[in-house]
Amino acid sequence: MAPRQSYSKSANLYEPCVECQKKRTLCVRVRRAHNLGHAALSVHEPLAAGGEKVTTYGFWPAQAGKPRWDTNVRKNDPGDVYSNTQDWDPKDVQCKEIDEKQEEKLKAAVNKNAQYNLLSGDWCSTWAAGTYNGVTGSNLGGFLPSSLGNSINPPPELGPMP
C-alpha cells in the first residue's frame, strides 16, 4: 500500500487554482450580466483517520434549489464541472495570490457574511420584550419577570373575535 501523503502547513495546503494552477490563490470569475462573480478558496486539511477535509470559502451565485446565502459550496459539487458549465469561460478568470495573513482575513470576512445571512433568529420582538429572538441575545429593555412571560394564563381569548 502506498504511504499516505503527509501534509504540512507550507506544502499542499491549498488546492491549485483551476485556471492559473497557483496555490493559495484567490480566483474570481468576473461578473456577467446573468451571474455575479464568485471566489473560491479551498483549504485541504489532513484528518487523523486518514484522508483529508476540504473546505471551500467562497462567494457563489445562487444555485437552483439552494438558498442564496449558501457559502459553504464544495468546489466539486455536481454541476460545478467548469468545462460542462456554459456560464464558465476561462477568459473571465482573474487570479491574485494572497499571503497567509490575507487568507486569515478573508476567512473571517466570509464567516462574517455567512453569519449575517444566517441570522439565528428570524424575527425581532418588541423593544419592551427585550429580545429579538436570539439574533444576539441583546436585551433591549426590561423584561417582564419570567413568571409573567407569554404564558401568564391559559390563553382563552377574551371576548368575541371581530
Added chain:
Amino acid sequence: METLSHEARARLLPGRPEGDEEALRRALAALRYTPEGAPTAHFELSAPLGWQWQPRAESPPVPGLLVSLAEPGGRGRVLVSMDEVPRELSPADWALMRLEERGHTLLASKSEYTPLGAVADLLTRASPPSGPVLARTNMAKAGRRIFLVTCEAPEDEYPRWAPLFYIALATFRALHRGDAALAEPLDKYLHIHPAVVGFSYPASLQLIEDIRSRDEHALRLVDPAAPGEDTALHPTLTLRSLAGARPRRLATEHIERARKSGARFDDLPDLAPLPPPDLFEAASGLDLTGSSPSGDIALRLAVFESEAGAVLLACDGPARARAPFGWAVGRRAFEIVRDTLFLV
C-alpha cells in the same frame, strides 16, 4: 422633536412593573389572535382581564390594521397592524413612517441597531378632532412582515394606562417564524483589484460597475425605479476603493461629484470618527442634507480603512421628508453593505 423631562419619560414610557407579581398575574390574560385570511400572521399578547377585541373598522383608517383591543370604556387601546414591505427596511423607520401617515409626531424614542435593522420604542402624539392622543409603539419583524403594536389613549389619561401598555408590548409575540430574517434576499459581490473587496447587498438593487482597473475600483448599487416613477426618489449607493487613497480624498471627491451634478450643501462638516466595522482599523463619516434641481437630498458617507487601503461607501438619495420610503431603503442598504464589507 419635543424634549421630555426625565420624570415625564419615566411616567410615559415605564419599564418593568414593580410590586405584587402574583396580583398582576391574576389580573392578566394571554390573548391569541389569528387574522382572517392570514393564518401565519397570528400573534399573542397579554392584557388585563376584561379588555375586548374591537371591530377592525377605525376612523380614520389605520393602515395595515389587524385588530385592536380596548378596555371596556374604550379609552385605552392597543392596535396591532402588519404590513408586508416590498424592500428590506428597518422596523423603526417603517414604524415612524406609518405613524406619521396617521398624523403622529415623535415625542421621544429609544432605539437600538440590530442585524435586522433598527428597532425602537417610540412615543408619539396625534391631535385628532376628538382631542390629543399619546401613543407608545413597538415593532417586530419577520422577513417581509413588520408588525407594529401601538398602545394609545387620550393624553390626559395616558399615564394611567402606561403600565398596562408596557405589559401588552412586552408580551407581544408573533407566533409564526418565517423562512428568512430579512425582507429580501442578499446578493454578494467580490472584486480583487486593487484590493480584495467584498460585501452583500439587497438583491433588489442593481449593481453597475463603473471602473475596473488595477488602481481603482468603483461601482454603484441602484434602486431601480418602476416605469413612470421619478428616479430622483430612489437612492443610489456608491462604493469606491482606490490604491493608496486617503479617506479624506475619497470623501472630498465624492462630494465634489455630487456638486457637479447640481447638489448644494449648506454646511460641510469635517469627517467624524465612527466605530470601525469588523476587519477595519478605522472609520469616519458624515451625514449631509442639501438640495438639488429635483428637490431636497440626503447624503450619507463613510470611509473605512484597513491595511489594504481605504474604501468609500456613500448613499445619495432623497431627503426623508421628500420620500421617506426611498430614504429608508437607501439607509438600510447602506447598513447592510457596511456590516458585510471587507477589504483584504
